[in-house]
Every structure is written in C-alpha cells, then in structure tokens.
Amino acid sequence: MLDRRVFLATAGATLIAAPTASLGQTTPNKRLRIVVVANRYHEADGLTVALCNQMAHSTSLSFPHDVVWPRTFPPDPNLSSKPRCLIDVKKQPSDTDPSASMEIWCIDDIANVKGDSGAKVAAMKTITDFGPAPDGVIAFGTGGYPGDVSYDGCATIGGTIFMHDASNGAPGSWSWPGYMDTLVPSKIAGSFFSSVAADQKMLDAISLEMIKPKNNPAKVLELLIAPDAVAVCSVNEPPPYCDADKNSIAIAQQKGATNITSVETTHGVIRSMWDAPFMYVTAIPNRVCKFDEEARGIYAQEFPSSHNAGIALKYVIPSFVSAIAQ
Template identity: 85%
Template sequence: MNIITNYGSAPDGVIAFGTGGYPGDVSNDGCATIGGTIFIHDASNGASGSWTWPGHMDALIPSKTPASFFSSVAADQKTLDAIKLEMIKPKNNPANVLQLIIAPDAVAVSSVNEPPPYCDADKNSIAKAQQAGATNVTSVETTHGVIRSMWDAPFMYVTAIPNRVCYFEEEARNVYAQEFPSSHNAGIALKYVIPSFVRTIVQ
C-alpha cells in the first residue's frame, strides 16, 4: 500500500475488498456485506506484533462516505434483487437467503496483531466494538481496518462471507467451493453498487 500511496495523488475514494467472518450462530455464508465504519482492536494488547493506528484504536471510525449512500442502496429493492439473482451457494452451511447486507450503521471489526486462538481474539474484538457503540457488526476482517488507515478519503468495505466467526476451520479452510462462491457474490454486489458509490463521492 505504500507503493500505491507514493504512486500519485490521494484517491477520491477507497474500497476495501476481502473475505471475513460474520458474527453469530445464524449462517450468512455466501452473503456479501457493505458498510463504512471500522473498529480496530489490538487483539494482543501490545504483546504480539506492532501494527497500530495511533489515535484511532478501539474507536468507531466513520467513513467520509455519506450515510445516505448506504441507506439508498439498502432501499433499492431492484438492485438488491438483481444481486441476489447472480449469487451462487457455497458448499458448506449456506445462508437461507443469499443477499447483500448493507446499512449505514454497519461496522467492520479488524483484529490486528492477532494471536491464536483466533476465535477468542475475534470475539473479544467484537465485544470491544459493541462496548464502543457498535450495534450492527457485519464483518470481522483484519485488512479492512489496515486499508482504512492508509487514506482519509470516502471509504467502504466489501466483505465476502465464507464462514461464521469461530467456524473458519469447519466451514472455509482450504475449501475452494466455499471461498470462490463467497468471493464471487461479493464481486457481484460490488459490480452493482460501485456506480452509485462513484456518483456519491464525486458530488
């Protein structure tokens, strides 16, 4: 990312795209989530690894993307239906309804410097985010927060959900038929949403 940062002028907008877990027992495997707010927690409390974003740890970091962007997409049933039609089921424990999950209050939790066992670290980071005021955690993915830290520009995260938090081993590890459909579905969601994102950030 330093290479990108040094390549030219600052970006007009930033999209973080990756796979991540969805909290809770109900499966959303195969769904895609989109939001703007990030919460970053040092899962090792300084004991493992050194990555940090001074002044921004353990706090809800809002996006400069207007909340109206997320709410307007969430209310656009035609677009949501079009995304659903192109989604494909993952192999293991697919969601009852494959869909894009998008909301103005959606939060992505990033556990950095994360030591094993990852389940405990992720659950602790989610709890920290909730204590900070997060009521709608839709993604647990480390690199979303790291990417967000690089540029102070309109931002959104797009998360492919191949597994529930704490169920990576059972649902997604080394399962191409799990990771591929989930990533495909998030790519479909991004295809439909990105024109609206571009229109929003250039206004």
C-alpha cells in the same frame, strides 16, 4: 466483443497514466481515482472474475483494460507495481464519459506479507505511489459473520471500522495511533448506504447472480448494507483466533457498535492508509469461530463467497462514485 484470447493478451501491457487531478480540483471533466484493495490473492481472484466475466458485465462499467491477470503468488516483482486491471465507471449507463477510474489491487500481488499488518501498510505504499491521492477507497476481503445464523455466501457493505489490538500492545505489534478501540466512520454520507439498501431492484439483481457456497450456505444469498454497519478488525491476533475475535466484538459493542457485519483484520489496515471516502466489501464464507469447519482451504466455499462480493461491488460502485462526486 472481447474474447478470451484478446482479454488475456492484454496481460502485462503498459498501464495508462493515472489521473493527475486532486480531490480539491472540481473541473467538470475530472475523473475520480477509486482504489479497490483486496487482501489475499484468492479473494482478489473471485473479485476479478466477477468484474471481468462478459455474462456479468455491467453497462455502467467498461470492460477491464490494462489487465495484468492471472497473477502468481508469491508475487512477480516485475508486476508488483501494477494493479490487476483498470475499469472505467459511469454514474449512469447513458453518460457519455466515465466519472471515475477504478483500480483493482491485491496486497498479495505486491508482497508476501505473511499476515503482518505493518508489512501490509508498507506494501500499500505502491498503491499510493501509482497516482494522486485516491478520491475513494474500497477494502475487499473475506471475513466472518457473528452469530449462529449462517450468512455464508452473502456479502456485506459498510463504512465504519472498529480496530482492536488483540496482542494488547505486545512488542512489534502494529497500531493506528489515535484510532484504536474507537468507531471510525467513513467520510461518505450515510445516505449512500441507505439509498442502496432501499433499492430493491438492485438488491434483487445482486442476489440473482450470487453462487451458493458448498458448506452451510445462507438460506437467502443477499447483500447486507446499512449506514450503521461496522467491520471489526482484530489486528496482531495471537492464536486461538476465535477468542481474539470474540473479545474484539465485545469491546466494539461496548463502544457502541450495534450492527457488526464483518470480522476481518485487513479492512481496518486499508482504512488507515488514506483519508478518503471509504467502504468495506466483505465476502462471508463462514461464521465467526467457524472458519476451520466451513471455509479453511475450501475452494468451493471461498471462491463463490468472493465472487458474490465482487458481484455486489459491480452493482454498487456507480452509486459510490455518484456519492463522492457530489
């Protein structure tokens, strides 16, 4: 059994070699490379707790190894080239060998980007250089949920991104040429999202491990996942952010988005980095335009929300691996 002293003693250890096979190589023993990229350090802390806590351990996942956590912010340059931890993933608990290695990264661990999307892209080159091209990419972070009904404390998962430049092309703004103002689907099949949404046993297990946030919690804490779910990403936002977010949502709806479950800038920036099967995992601490009232700087709101999304990822990741291994 892994006790706290042994767990923390692994911090700073030399990481094992990353897998070297590419997606095109289909050897039976190939271990897929999955990168999970969180935006802010406090989001990644909630995720890491959910994955590392022994009471919440999944039999489909190894205990975290090559652990470099807790991490400081601003980042320590001696640690910035390393993920927080590695976790081996089995498609089924009874499998003899893992099918994938999941790397937990955080942009704040790599560089102090000060919210700049272009700087985030530059920072994520560290993740690219760590191993071969990822076989799967997961964007993790906190975001708002549109509408008046509270989903605070819930988690949402989807695959489609809609990115809008809220600055309208102001000098120095970042963009993803050819993909702005359009629905960008994931390369993972929609059946993956549908099958998870239909797995009531899994959804119930996720809900049982979720923690209620302090302010305006949802009536039912749950994972919201659907094949038509869309994350709206309003990049280069000038204040007031509420107006920019509402405008981006309206444009996404005009372009065909009917099920917006996340409004979070960095999901789309992460999506732009790699052409691989993708999903976003959004922790919901607040409603859109209610960040100041419900979430800003409130540990008891931000932490449980990030933790709950981490719990959702813990349960869903074996199915994600199975879907991209086909």
